[in-house]
Amino acid sequence: MDNIQLLRCEDLSACTISDFIDTPIHIVDNKGIVVFVNHAWVNAYKLEKVEAIGKPIEELMKNQLKYFMSINNKNNLLNNKSEYDYTYYRNYSTKSAATEVLQKKEKVSMVTLSPDQRNVVVTSTPIFDANNEISFVFTFIQDLTKTSELKEKLENEIQKNKALLSKLKYYKENKRDSKLIGDSKSIRDIRSLIPVVAITDASILILGDSGVGKEVVAKEIYSNSERSDKPFVTLNCSAIPESLLESEMFGYEKGAFTGAVKSKEGLFEVANGGTLLLDEIGSMPLQLQPKILRVLQENEFMRVGGTRKIPLDVRIISATNENLLTMVKSGKFRSDLFYRLNVIPIKIPPLKDRIEDIKLLAVEFLDKYNEKYGKNKTLDEKALLALEHHNWPGNVRELKNAIERLVIIGDQNVITSIQVQYITQPNDINNSFENDVIPDEINDEMPLKEAVNAFERKIIYNALKKYKTTYNAAEALKSTQPTIARKAKAYGIIKDWD
Ligand SMILES: Nc1ncnc2c1ncn2[C@@H]1O[C@H](COP(=O)(O)OP(=O)(O)OP(=O)(O)O)[C@@H](O)[C@H]1O
Ligand SMILES: [Mg+2]
Structure with a gap:
């Protein structure tokens, strides 16, 4: 009882505080008699403080410690990869950790089962007096189930982090400033092809179903090219009525036709020096195709109703969701124009x-x-x-x-x-x-x-x-x-x- 007094006097505040900790703690004296248990211990072992204090720890634990295994205390338990694997701990013990400490005079950790069948680690630490004799053994019990829940949470966080890191890596390695998103092989291939073809003036034909990103690719080529500070103009061949298409493309001079009250630039002229996207090229009327081919070969054109030849310096990108080769075979698209436009084909697969x-x-x-x-x-x-x-x-x-x-x-x-x-x-x-x-x-x-x-x-x-x-x-x-x-x-x- 002296020991209890001593502990109460000297460590009152520490013991009171320990009641607020949800880790079970008990302290035994140098004879293995329990001198202190906290609230969490009372809850875990279903014994009131008065039933525990003054009793030998071995007697109290007799029914609780059906099996436990001692761990060589030089192994750091929590760093051990088999920490939840009972078979890993070889030194079987039938004594409580506190009793082992009294015998070995050193810190002991054990894996055991709590009364409610949870995996717990019991760690007992000797407290020495001035003569280097053990005066008390301090024991606390860590719930491995909780630890493993925390570990699971931690792993989830690590997974999330990994996902973020891989996204970051993806952005760094692949996307850079690209607006073309995707990590499939086809998109990666297209992304690496873009800077290579962008610096040339070769005609590019972008193929793919509706909504696959043909325009995105066309704009990427444009912004990677040396013409990126010049205009990017889109001519949607299917959106303009056939009768207006020629004047939309090449412009017209005043009086060229009824209603042409003043002259107007066409889209080729607006795009001059820059890039022209001939979108939905498959809808280009057959009778206009030779004219476009001529303009592209001669690099000059005339406005409708005009006589002046205007020099043309434009990079042509075409796009279509139709099978141009089939159209060529069935006579709906001129093969010479097809080959002129299809210098570099880029096919975007469906999503x-x-x-x-x-x-x-x-x-x-x-x-x-x-x-x-x-x-x-x-x-x-x-x-x-x-x-x-x-x-x-x-x-x-x-x-x-x-x-x-x-x-x-x-x-x-x-x-x-x-x-x-x-x-x-x-x-x-x-x-x-x-x-x-x-x-x-x-x-x-x-x-x-x-x-x-x-x-x-x-x-x-x-x-x-x-x-x-x-x-x-x-x-x-x-x-x-x-x-x-x-x-x-x-x-x-x-x-x-x-
Ligand atoms: N790889 C991609 N990354 C980011 N946005 C994309 C991608 N592909 C398509 N988009 C977006 O999807 C929409 C359709 O793309 P886009 O207009 O380029 O398709 P399209 O192939 O030209 O379609 P259509 O044949 O109908 O003209 C756009 O809003 C575009 O920004
Ligand atoms: Mg488009």
Whole structure:
């Protein structure tokens, strides 16, 4: 009891504080008699302080320590890679750690099971008096389950860090200032080809389905070229009526035709010194093709109705989602122009053939739209998987639009796979949607907000189908046209690409 007095007097504050620590602690004297236990110990061993204090630790532990194994205390337990592996610790012991300390006169650690079957490490440390004799043994018990939970958390953090680091590495190594995002082999190949071809003036033909990023590649070539401080002009061959195409391309002089009240530059002239993108080149009318070929070969042209030859210094990039070679074979595209344009072909594969790019693109677009709409949304693992499983007929453009909608709809910060499936389902207004108002995807486990969104989408869909315009639908739903238009776009009912 003297020892208890001594401990209480000298270490009162330390012992009181130790009651607030959730690590079980006990102290025995040099005879192995318990002189102190904290609250956490009482809770763990289901013994009141009065039942423990004054009793030999061996007696108390008899029932608790069915098996434990002593660890050579020179091994640093927590640095040991087999720290949770019982078989690793060879020296079997039937004594408590405190008793071992009294015998060995040195610090001892043991792995054992707590009464509630948790893996614990018991560490006992001798406290020596002035004569170098043990006066007390201080023991604390660390919960390895908690440690392993922390370890798991730490590992998660490390994983996240790794993902961030690899993203950073990717940005450093591949992306640099490139706007062409993707880490698939095809995109990496294109990215490394761009600076090589950019410095030449060779004609480039970019091939690929709609929305794969042909224009992005064309602009990358332009900005990597020495013409980057000169104009970049796009001529969309399919967007201009055939009758106007020639004057749009080459310009016209005053009086060249009815309505030509003053002369006007064409797009070739605007692009002079810079780069001209002949977009949708497959739509170039057959009768204009020889004229373009001549201009490109002679490097000069005349405005419609003009007589003056204008020297031309322009880098030509063409793009198409059509198979030009098939068109050449069927006589719809001139082979001489094809070979003139196709000096360096660059083929961009559809997004479904480069799934590795989906995550990077999705994260990039998420950042962009989070910023645009002042949100802070993230995609959970399953949502990313759902994005990767969709086959993206509209390619990157469709993905970009889908992410924009996912950012707009729903209040939750985490975008779920249900939302992804919902946004990527076929949603053409002319599809045969049933006319009832209960959406198919509604189920009992759906969060309320998502169910409400599904209903809202269905109601707007039905109204648009019935009333045809957003104005009429808004009137019928007692809403406003901008609201209906915005929601219809967000829910993907109305496709509004780019
Ligand atoms: N690799 C990419 N990295 C970043 N954004 C991309 C990428 N590919 C496409 N995009 C984006 O997707 C959208 C469509 O791309 P783009 O206009 O270049 O496609 P396209 O192949 O020219 O389509 P179309 O055949 O319809 O003209 C754009 O908003 C573009 O910024
Ligand atoms: Mg394009």
